[in-house]
Amino acid sequence: MILIFKALISSSLAGLLELDTVQAGQFLLSRPALVGPLLGALNGCVLEGARLGILIELIYIDFIPVGGVVPPNGAVAAAVGVLAHSWAGLVPALAFFTGLFAGGLYSFVEYRLRSSRSRCNNVIEAEVKAGRERLNYWVAGAMLGESAAVSLYVFLFSGMVFLTGRFFRLEALTPAMNLAYSLMPWLGLSGLYFRFRAQMYKRS
Amino acid sequence: MSDEMENKNSSPYPLSPIPYTLRSMFVRSFFIQAGWNYERSQNVGFAFALLPALRRVYGNTERYYAALLRHLELFNTQPYMAGFILGNVAKMEEKLAGAVSTTENEAEIRTLTGVKQALAQSFAAIGDRIFWGRLKPMTVQVCLIVWTLGGFYGWLFTSCQETPSLWLILAGPLSGAAAYSAFAVYWRWKGMQSGFECGGASNCGLEDLNWSRFIRRLSVAGFIFSLLIALVALGLFIAFNYTRLSGSELALRLGLLAGVLAAHRVARRLGRSVFFVIGLTLSVSLFLFWALKLKPFDFYL
Numbered sequence: 001m002i003l004i005f006k007a008l009i010s011s012s013l014a015g016l017l018e019l020d021t022v023q024a025g026q027f028l029l030s031r032p033a034l035v036g037p038l039l040g041a042l043n044g045c046v047l048e049g050a051r052l053g054i055l056i057e058l059i060y061i062d063f064i065p066v067g068g069v070v071p072p073n074g075a076v077a078a079a080v081g082v083l084a085h086s087w088a089g090l091v092p093a094l095a096f097f098t099g100l101f102a103g104g105l106y107s108f109v110e111y112r113l114r115s116s117r118s119r120c121n122n123v124i125e126a127e128v129k130a131g132r133e134r135l136n137y138w139v140a141g142a143m144l145g146e147s148a149a150v151s152l153y154v155f156l157f158s159g160m161v162f163l164t165g166r167f168f169r170l171e172a173l174t175p176a177m178n179l180a181y182s183l184m185p186w187l188g189l190s191g192l193y194f195r196f197r198a199q200m201y202k203r204s
Numbered sequence: 205m206s207d208e209m210e211n212k213n214s215s216p217y218p219l220s221p222i223p224y225t226l227r228s229m230f231v232r233s234f235f236i237q238a239g240w241n242y243e244r245s246q247n248v249g250f251a252f253a254l255l256p257a258l259r260r261v262y263g264n265t266e267r268y269y270a271a272l273l274r275h276l277e278l279f280n281t282q283p284y285m286a287g288f289i290l291g292n293v294a295k296m297e298e299k300l301a302g303a304v305s306t307t308e309n310e311a312e313i314r315t316l317t318g319v320k321q322a323l324a325q326s327f328a329a330i331g332d333r334i335f336w337g338r339l340k341p342m343t344v345q346v347c348l349i350v351w352t353l354g355g356f357y358g359w360l361f362t363s364c365q366e367t368p369s370l371w372l373i374l375a376g377p378l379s380g381a382a383a384y385s386a387f388a389v390y391w392r393w394k395g396m397q398s399g400f401e402c403g404g405a406s407n408c409g410l411e412d413l414n415w416s417r418f419i420r421r422l423s424v425a426g427f428i429f430s431l432l433i434a435l436v437a438l439g440l441f442i443a444f445n446y447t448r449l450s451g452s453e454l455a456l457r458l459g460l461l462a463g464v465l466a467a468h469r470v471a472r473r474l475g476r477s478v479f480f481v482i483g484l485t486l487s488v489s490l491f492l493f494w495a496l497k498l499k500p501f502d503f504y505l
Contacts, residue, residue: 023238026283026388028340028381033347037373047358047367053377054351054359057344062478064336066328068245068280093362097486104479118243121276128272135252142239142248175498176489182362183464183485189434190468191478195341196427 007087007158010039014079015151021075022065023143032056032078032103039079043086052081052096058188059100061195070107070114076154077103083158088165091174093181102157109153117142228256229290230396236286245280253286257294261301271297274313281324282331284388287395288409289323295403296320319406330415335388338422343380345429350376352436360437361444 017038020030028034032053040049056077063071081099084090090098124138164170232253239248254275262268281289296316303309351359354375356368395409402408441461445454468481492498 022240023235025234026237027385028343028377031343031377031381033344033377034374034381037370037377041370046370046373047365050356050373050376051358051362054344054347057347059478059482061341061344064332066332066336068240068242097482100482114240114242117239117241120239121241121243121247124248125273125276128269128276131269133255133269133272135248135255138248139235139238139252143235173490176486176493178363179492180482180485180489183460184482185360185362185437186461187464187468187478187481187485189430189437190465192341192344193430193434194468194472196338196423196430199337199423200427 003087006043007083007155010042010079010083011151011155011158013039013042014075014154015147015149018073018075018150019143019147021073023146030075032060032074035075036078036082039082040086043082045082045086048085048092048095049078049082052085052092052099053078055096055184055188056081056099056103058191059184060103061188061191068114070110072100072104073106073110073150074103076106076150079154080157080161083154084161087158088162090161090165090170091177093177094170094173096181096184097177098161102154106150106153109149113146113149225256225260225294226291226396226400229253229294230287230393232256233283233286233290233392233396236283244276244278246283246286247276247279250279250286250290251275253290254293254297257297261298267301271300274317277317279320279324281328282335284335284391285327285331285395287392287397288327288399289320291396291399291401292323292403292405292408293320293399295400299404315404319404319408322406323408323410326410330410330419333419334415334422335384338419338426339384339387342422342426342429343377343384345426345433346380346383347376348433349429350379352433352440357440360440 014035017030017035019025020027033050034053036053036056037046037050040046040052043049056074060072060074060077063069065071077099079099080102081095084098085092085095088095120138124135127134232255236246236249236253238252240246241248251272255272258268258271258275262271275293293316296312296319300309300312300316303312348359351357351372354368354372356366356372356376358364358366358368394412398409398412442454445457449457464481464485467484468478471478471481471484
């Protein structure tokens, strides 16, 4: 019961921090390198949280949110990764890949959210034409919707991982996952290197 | 509406001496991406941030709602650079409010729309390169450097179980985020002031800094740090394994590592994302341990 409660708190916190990605601020508070250890500390696995977080950040460094592109969501990936380890009991390697997958999949949810908000434009315009201005309401609504979507997604995804872990013997995957996981820091460093190397040759 | 407008030959509430309005717009500019949508991108956030200026120059009149509608059209730029455009548009709205004829009013609106869109594109290109393309990856470098200097190598060795203090772990990402945010907030505010001062000019703010030289310097610094971190990581890898493993075991591990790096290089050449390499790595790992029944081994430590 305590684990479910912690998972709920962690999901809500992830939803709150995620607002920083697009909706408000952009102070880099939603980066996985910070979300990972924060949620790790909450769930008693700081080291794994930090490691999952920084590796997810290094892997996702390849994706840049320019021109409305929806990149994989690092905060969601880190939150699901930490909960997959602390709540569902997966080994860190498997939790990492689960988080990575969850973050990638969330971009479809984000895409849907952004599309659905397009429909609000006509309503807002009609309100303004009628002499009513409620932009505060629309801005708050968009933020609330985004935060709720992330919290729900993180909680449900982690819950599904928890159930999967109960019904299937995922430990059988551990050796293979450990090998792949141990190579991820190098893949991340390679991404970091190529990111700047490409810029050096591109000439700004 | 034109007759009513012609009676208003100047803005009843001029913006210029009122820093409060700019401060209010500055705070609201942190929400410029709230309500981002595919149809019109940041329109809601932009109009929301501009509200204090519109209220100030038009009061609660018909022209206020007309101006608001104008700013609910498509708008998209880099969020940290939006201040340049917000300040500029606020100043232009002030001029527009003082238009004495319909013709002048229409001309001002055309100028405003043109300048707004042109600046949005220019600052999007500059801001994306500086913030998303360079500074954000550099905060990861800062995090890795802080952790390594603090003696935390868990980010490199996935089986390392040594837990450092929570403060050190948090210091890594927070130090990068603090430096990044300070720079971003500075440009948000400076941009707004600069935009307001030279409002109406289509090159407003573009000459505040030699942006291309700045971008080039960031690229060089980022590249040097990347190389440095990669070399330190390689040094740590060899130092940790040198005394524990035989020459052939070490060579096998270095070979695996080189294989992953080569796969990433090839994938990039083929235009594939990093997920392709991850999928490949997972497939090979599963093949080794499931199909070939390889004995589990501890890869690094």
